[in-house]
Amino acid sequence: MSVLSVQNITKAYGAVKALKDISFEVQKGEIFGLIGPDGAGKTTVFRILTTLLKPDSGKAEVLGKDVVLGYRKIRSEVGYMPGRFSLYQDLTVEENLQFFASVFGTTLDENYDLIKPIYSQLEPFRDRLAGALSGGMKQKLALSCALIHKPEVLFLDEPTTGVDAVSRKEFWEMLHRLREQGISILVSTPYMDEAEQCDRIGLLQEGRLLSIDTPQAITNQFDSDLWAIKSRDKYQLIQVLRKYEHARSVQPFGDSVHYSDARDDFDKEELTSYLHSNGINRPEMHRITPHIEDTFIRLMEKEVNDG
Numbered sequence: 533m534s535v536l537s538v539q540n541i542t543k544a545y546g547a548v549k550a551l552k553d554i555s556f557e558v559q560k561g562e563i564f565g566l567i568g569p570d571g572a573g574k575t576t577v578f579r580i581l582t583t584l585l586k587p588d589s590g591k592a593e594v595l596g597k598d599v600v601l602g603y604r605k606i607r608s609e610v611g612y613m614p615g616r617f618s619l620y621q622d623l624t625v626e627e628n629l630q631f632f633a634s635v636f637g638t639t640l641d642e643n644y645d646l647i648k649p650i651y652s653q654l655e656p657f658r659d660r661l662a663g664a665l666s667g668g669m670k671q672k673l674a675l676s677c678a679l680i681h682k683p684e685v686l687f688l689d690e691p692t693t694g695v696d697a698v699s700r701k702e703f704w705e706m707l708h709r710l711r712e713q714g715i716s717i718l719v720s721t722p723y724m725d726e727a728e729q730c731d732r733i734g735l736l737q738e739g740r741l742l743s744i745d746t747p748q749a750i751t752n753q754f755d756s757d758l759w760a761i762k763s764r765d766k767y768q769l770i771q772v773l774r775k776y777e778h779a780r781s782v783q784p785f786g787d788s789v790h791y792s793d794a795r796d797d798f799d800k801e802e803l804t805s806y807l808h809s810n811g812i813n814r815p816e817m818h819r820i821t822p823h824i825e826d827t828f829i830r831l832m833e834k835e836v837n838d839g
């Protein structure tokens with residue numbers, strides 16, 4: 533059963549086409565990730581689905597209600613954590629929660645069980661001003677506020693941006709626990725490594741959804757062998773590889789460079805001797821399994837080349 537559906541939505545801000553005919557569905561109890569760089573259109577999708585913005589064309593439904601006609605009902609049934617957390621900095625932790633509870637006509641006590649695993653870590657700081665919390669703590673408080681009225685669907689716009697690695701990991705564990713309780717989650721992130729945490733993902737670039745599938749199926753779309761190459765001077769390695777006549781793609785990735793060759797019968801020795809003759813001595817080279825990021829870059833290149 534789908535809890536939300538987006539059909540052929542477009543949205544422009546003046547001349548900027550933020551969303552270009554996008555369609556996807558989120559199933560009940562699913563974590564669906566919208567993955568894309570800054571400006572891809574993620575926030576615009578969230579604003580439309582949480583009824584804060586009307587699409588120019590197309591249709592979107594949340595829990596069976598149209599986002600334009602049924603906006604009142606939708607607002608009471610979903611939880612929304614906008615980017616850059618919507619907390620009142622000059623209210624305390626507890627006051628923030630009480631405020632969000634009262635907006636939805638409920639109380640902290642009534643829904644304590646749902647937020648307890650998250651809120652319990654914040655309780656020692658209940659009298660601290662939200663503005664004085666660390667990024668990870670703010671994130672937990674914002675999630676507690678979005679959950680206070682037991683929503684069926686949670687919208688989380690870049691919840692882990694600017695949050696340390698440990699808090700990010702804990703945050704995803706919390707989302708998995710919420711999923712087990714039947715809550716459906718649409719979450720956006722600019723971090724590719726978080727794609728693996730989702731049941732399905734949509735890759736968004738410049739207002740277009742390039743692919744929608746499970747992280748594994750998206751990775752499987754990578755249609756050639758991939759090599760990780762390392763040498764002392766990574767910058768020089770990239771320059772030399774990009775000039776190689778058989779190079780199909782050359783992308784820096786951590787401390788190595790991901791390389792794929794345009795030929796079916798790639799000759800590793802030939803590339804090694806090319807690198808040697810261009811001043812790259814003793815490069816380390818081994819075949820690797822593509823990451824989501826490799827596939828995403830390839831899909832983006834394809835989109836640009838296909839026009």
Ligand SMILES: Nc1ncnc2c1ncn2[C@@H]1O[C@H](COP(=O)(O)OP(=O)(O)OP(=O)(O)O)[C@@H](O)[C@H]1O
Pocket residue numbers: 545546548549550568569570571572573574575576577
């Ligand atoms: N109110 C606005 N007026 C004009 N252009 C806008 C407005 N809001 C967004 N845009 C533009 O629309 C495009 C999509 O923006 P959107 O905020 O949806 O992307 P995003 O993926 O959420 O990126 P970010 O993480 O930077 O917010 C961008 O080019 C952005 O500059």
